[in-house]
Amino acid sequence: MLKRASWLALIAALAVTVFPFYWMIRTALTPAADLFRDSTALWPSNPTLINFTRVLGLVSSEEARAAGGSGAEIDFLLYTANSLVYSGLIAVVQTLCCAMAGYAFARLRFPGRDLVFGVIVAALMVPPIFTLLPNFVLVKQLGLVNTFPGLVLPSLLMTPFAVFFLRQFFLSIPRDVEEAATLEGVGRWGMFWRIVLPMSRGPLITIGLTTIVWSWKDYLWPLLVGKAEETRVLTVGLGVFLQQSPNRAPDWTGLMAGSVLSVVPVLLLLVFLGRRLVQSLNFSGMK
Amino acid sequence: MQAVLRKRDDRMAGWLFLLPVIIGFLIFYAYPTVRGVWYSFTDYSLLNDPAYVGADNYRELVGDGQFWNALKVTAYYVVVNIGSQTLLALGLAALMHRLTRSVVLRAALLVPWLVPNVTIGLLWAWLLDPDLGFVNHLLGVVGIDTTLSFNSPTWAMPLVALVNSWAYTGYTALLLYAGMLQIPQGLYESASIDGAGEVRMFRSITLPLLRPIIALVLVVSLIGSFQIFDTVAVVYGGKAPIPEARVIYYYIFQQAFTYFHMGYAAAVAMVLVLVLGVLTAVQMRMLRASRSDLG
Numbered sequence: 379m380l381k382r383a384s385w386l387a388l389i390a391a392l393a394v395t396v397f398p399f400y401w402m403i404r405t406a407l408t409p410a411a412d413l414f415r416d417s418t419a420l421w422p423s424n425p426t427l428i429n430f431t432r433v434l435g436l437v438s439s440e441e442a443r444a445a446g447g448s449g450a451e452i453d454f455l456l457y458t459a460n461s462l463v464y465s466g467l468i469a470v471v472q473t474l475c476c477a478m479a480g481y482a483f484a485r486l487r488f489p490g491r492d493l494v495f496g497v498i499v500a501a502l503m504v505p506p507i508f509t510l511l512p513n514f515v516l517v518k519q520l521g522l523v524n525t526f527p528g529l530v531l532p533s534l535l536m537t538p539f540a541v542f543f544l545r546q547f548f549l550s551i552p553r554d555v556e557e558a559a560t561l562e563g564v565g566r567w568g569m570f571w572r573i574v575l576p577m578s579r580g581p582l583i584t585i586g587l588t589t590i591v592w593s594w595k596d597y598l599w600p601l602l603v604g605k606a607e608e609t610r611v612l613t614v615g616l617g618v619f620l621q622q623s624p625n626r627a628p629d630w631t632g633l634m635a636g637s638v639l640s641v642v643p644v645l646l647l648l649v650f651l652g653r654r655l656v657q658s659l660n661f662s663g664m665k
Numbered sequence: 666m667q668a669v670l671r672k673r674d675d676r677m678a679g680w681l682f683l684l685p686v687i688i689g690f691l692i693f694y695a696y697p698t699v700r701g702v703w704y705s706f707t708d709y710s711l712l713n714d715p716a717y718v719g720a721d722n723y724r725e726l727v728g729d730g731q732f733w734n735a736l737k738v739t740a741y742y743v744v745v746n747i748g749s750q751t752l753l754a755l756g757l758a759a760l761m762h763r764l765t766r767s768v769v770l771r772a773a774l775l776v777p778w779l780v781p782n783v784t785i786g787l788l789w790a791w792l793l794d795p796d797l798g799f800v801n802h803l804l805g806v807v808g809i810d811t812t813l814s815f816n817s818p819t820w821a822m823p824l825v826a827l828v829n830s831w832a833y834t835g836y837t838a839l840l841l842y843a844g845m846l847q848i849p850q851g852l853y854e855s856a857s858i859d860g861a862g863e864v865r866m867f868r869s870i871t872l873p874l875l876r877p878i879i880a881l882v883l884v885v886s887l888i889g890s891f892q893i894f895d896t897v898a899v900v901y902g903g904k905a906p907i908p909e910a911r912v913i914y915y916y917i918f919q920q921a922f923t924y925f926h927m928g929y930a931a932a933v934a935m936v937l938v939l940v941l942g943v944l945t946a947v948q949m950r951m952l953r954a955s956r957s958d959l960g
């Protein structure tokens with residue numbers, strides 16, 4: 379009895395999680411003209427792909443306007459590419475730089491090490507908005523607003539969390555292999571790149587994945603620094619699209635098509651690397 | 666063997682390994698932190714040079730009703746969000762722990778966490794559209810005569826909080842679930858032989874042994890919760906939210922980039938730093954006081 383109720387509750391939770399995404403897709407497949415008539419239909423009466431083709435900028439602006447668009451230039455193909463570059467670049471470079479630092483903090487002995495680590499960990503306490511204001515001023519003074527360097531630089535090399543996390547990780551792996559390599563005369567540099575990194579591929583990919591997901595979701599920073607068309611990422615693209623859409627009757631079918639595009643890449647990530655991502659959520663191993 | 670390791674001089678290698686991170690830290694964390702503190706004592710509009718005004722910004726802040734309102738609104742949001750999300754996640758994790766090890770199920774529960782908050786805000790703005798929203802339609806079907814809307818002063822903040830709980834409950838549940846897997850299965854088996862029911866086992870085994878993980882999850886999600894911005898920025902169509910939903914992050918954003926009161930915005934951000942600092946310190950104390958009975 380209790381078991382059956384428990385399963386029901388679990389299935390209900392699953393349904394509540396998944397249904398809104400189904401509704402997103404359903405709306406994206408509905409012609410704008412049918413929005414009102416189909417507002418409670420579980421499947422559109424005349425399913426169409428026009429909402430996708432028009433937000434991807436694949437049809438002429440007359441056709442887009444006829445299909446319910448505001449006529450403003452919108453190019454989600456470009457925004458998706460920008461988002462991929464933005465989050466991919468940050469994930470790869472940041473993970474490597476922080477792995478180097480995490481390794482040094484965990485394994486190398488030199489004066490000043492613990493002081494520097496302490497200062498970096500203290501920065502974990504500073505909410506991002508506090509540094510965001512001066513960073514915006516800095517990027518503006520450097521003339522990097524609406525450029526890719528301005529967009530990625532602040533998080534390209536490090537975040538305090540990644541340094542902290544990777545140091546804890548390197549502390550937790552056994553030293554035997556490194557000690558053997560040291561006896562054979564392998565230097566610190568070679569040891570890190572040839573032995574430690576390949577050995578830690580799994581956890582590094584996991585951390586890289588988490589960084590990709592977080593940068594994929596970024597909104598405030600790209601909104602301030604990369605709002606121009608050429609550097610616009612998906613989240614900012616959706617925000618601009620929403621603002622251009624008429625207030626009283628938003629272009630819901632187009633907005634949902636754009637929303638689907640912001641879900642697909644991370645969903646693919648989940649399908650191909652789901653086990654790794656799911657298993658990465660293990661706080662108890664992170665002491 | 667230890668001696669061999671210790672004899673090496675790591676000074677050179679150490680700083681080289683740290684170089685990229687130190688550069689990034691100095692330019693984009695340390696320098697802006699110092700600058701942020703300095704701005705909070707200046708009058709600065711982004712167009713002129715910052716002019717030192719002493720503690721004027723802080724004095725203004727004390728009498729600023731909108732600032733206090735933003736703090737209040739944010740606190741309300743955090744309580745509803747963290748409360749509902751943690752309780753639901755705990756229940757969900759317990760169900761999974763006792764019923765299934767399915768990776769597919771866990772992956773499905775993780776989907777909302779993968780999606781940008783902007784998308785989530787848009788999706789729920791559509792589901793809660795006063796005229797065509799499907800959720801409001803469902804409410805009508807089951808006979809509830811209320812239209813939920815982000816524009817309702819009463820519903821605005823609870824709705825934003827619940828939408829974000831919807832987005833992060835699965836993720837939180839998976840963190841707690843991972844913690845539950847660390848609890849020795851034998852405890853449940855012997856309790857069950859002694860005739861304890863599921864509810865009893867949850868209260869006497871799962872909850873006490875999970876305490877440190879719950880505390881850790883609370884620290885992390887509480888700090889995150891204070892940073893609510895994206896959802897509010899989106900569900901009002903990219904325009905300023907109603908005062909009942911003007912959270913502290915949005916207020917800082919508005920002061921800095923709508924009114925160009927950079928100095929004042931920095932002062933408000935300073936207050937947020939202090940609030941979060943105190944909260945973290947309190948939680949860390951509680952965390953230390955709540956070691957798991959497993960040791």
